[in-house]
Amino acid sequence: MHARLSFRWLIAAFAIVALAASAVTASAAEPIRLGAFLAVTGKGAFLGDPEKKTLETYVEKISGEGGVLGRKVELIVYDTGSEAKEALTFVKRLIEQDKVDAIIGGTSTGETMAVIREVEAAAVPFISLAGAAEIVEPVKKWVFKTPHTDRLAVEKLFTDMKARGLTKIGILSGPGGFDKSCRTNAMALAPAKGLTIVADETHGAGDTDMTPQLTRIKGAPGLQAFLYCGFGAPTSIVAKNVRQIGLGVPHYQTHGSASMSFIQGAEGAAEGVRLPAAALLVVDQLPADHPQKAVATAYRDAYTERYKEPISTFGGHAYDGLFIVLEAIKRAGGTDKAKVRDEIEKTNRFIGADGIFTMSPTDHLGLDTASFVMVEVKDGTWLLLN
């Protein structure tokens, strides 16, 4: 008797929960709903955490100021824990359960690539915050991205090398998608720029010492410059190892190293390393007439005021993604997904943290090499080069 009674209670409880849940979704049809899936924890947290904080800061701010088109903006964030395998379920949840109007996220290339099929099938505007060029090349109808690609970085670097008369390059790359893509682009671009790759070494995931590879690169005939393709913890290790073996040639890295943790992790060995970065990184050194000066300063102030920590350029990706979507919604006059997608594609001279975006049906990124500035590590911080 008792067992049956509690079973009935269980069913009743389930029914109440289900009713409550459906009531919540019914009444929440009004605001603009943005979904995000980010690597807030795990190995990609140095990227995902500032992204989440940026989105939260601005969504709160915008809603406080009356929202967009008179509608409040609602943000739903799921943490993938830096696992690409978690991304797909969260994206399905955003689309099916939370019924979002657009999706921002995919902190890493893996997380982004894992969900593209689902996003395309569901026809939801999607702005990725990951680096690799393969996300938007070939162009996918619903997929856009805001961070500079590795190709842009390599182009910018090669131009700098060429200007300094460095033509024989040694490359070291890691195992990640960004690393591999950077290496591939370097190989492809070098002949056109009149450069020769004289050494091409790779290291594995989780390696803590790259001295053997660097020693081989040092032995390459006529080596004039060194480029490391990678991001995260290995960037500091490479800088230290380069110092230890005394490589003795100019050292270049990509925008994947554009955070203070690179300089701090390298414990002094990052001095003299050159890399391309978003103007945001050196906001105080920008000339007053720089087109991004105002936007970058405002972002830096809003972020540091709320979180009392230095900005990274990664949060800037999220800033750009958020505002490109919101501007498109404004122009579309609503959240009709097809119209919003079309308007995102028509983004024209949007001044963001990463650069000035002009998208087109053949370009779902909309940045060129002008959106990068070259910086050099000097006295433990970034120095803007002209």
Next chain:
Amino acid sequence: MASLWQPRTGGLLALAGVVAGLPLILPNAFYYDVAILVGINATVCVGLNLLIGYAGQISLGHAGFFALGAYASAVLTGDHGWPPLAALAAGAAGVGMLSFVLAQPILKLKGHYLAMGTLGLGIIISIVLNQEAGLTGGPDGMPVPSLRALGHTVAGEHAWYALVGLVLIVSVWLTLNLIDSPVGRALQAVHGSESAAALTGVDVIRYKVLVFVVSAVLASLAGSLFAHYAGFITPAEASFARSIELVTMVVLGGMASTFGAVVGAAVLTILPQALTAFQDFKMLVFGAVLMGTMIFLRKGLVPTLAGLIRNRMRSGRA
């Protein structure tokens, strides 16, 4: 009537009923997605439970077998244009062979050493998948084509739900039959005491190898299905954490209970989704739930609850 309380008839019928009835209450494709993941994890756990619950052997390398199946499907169909079913079978056969060859030395180990052996195996698979970037796409993973068989493409959550549900029911049915056969009884004897089992004429090594291979092949099959369903896989599938997760599912649900394995898989797959409301405290709550279960329901969810219900009914009658 009494036969309905036998797991082989009543339990299987109940499972089939749940699988068939769930679509009535699943509101949208997200719920289907979670249900499909439950089904895939449950299939692995049912196999793993044979090994842990019946043969008394711990495997910390099952995520490796799962990932090998997934990558076999991904590489053979994607890069070499194999039909998906052939790739799935090839993956299962390959994993079967690998586990058979490895079982001989590994299963001669006992206790902690066996766990260490399978742990090493799982880590080696994980390293290979991460490092052989030319073949596997490296840490960022690789895409997998859709599952096509007999001129049809399995697409959409509903079709996948039906397929995974069917696979789960068949695996549970096979497992229950195996447990209820002379092989199963021999396995239980091995679990009880290896020396005693050997003394009564049970070929201990042979049975341990058999059950190890069966559970590895089931993991590989589930891996292949998962790869086609998700459309994208990463080496994280082979991670040590994932192996631990699988073992936890079996232990949580209740060792030596096939339905316990299914329930354990369901709980641990649904819980992270249900706990997203806790945001940063998600893992904390997750851990607390696991600890609570293991402290208060020591034999696992299903055996403890089944025991409770049985006691209640007995006292109710008295």
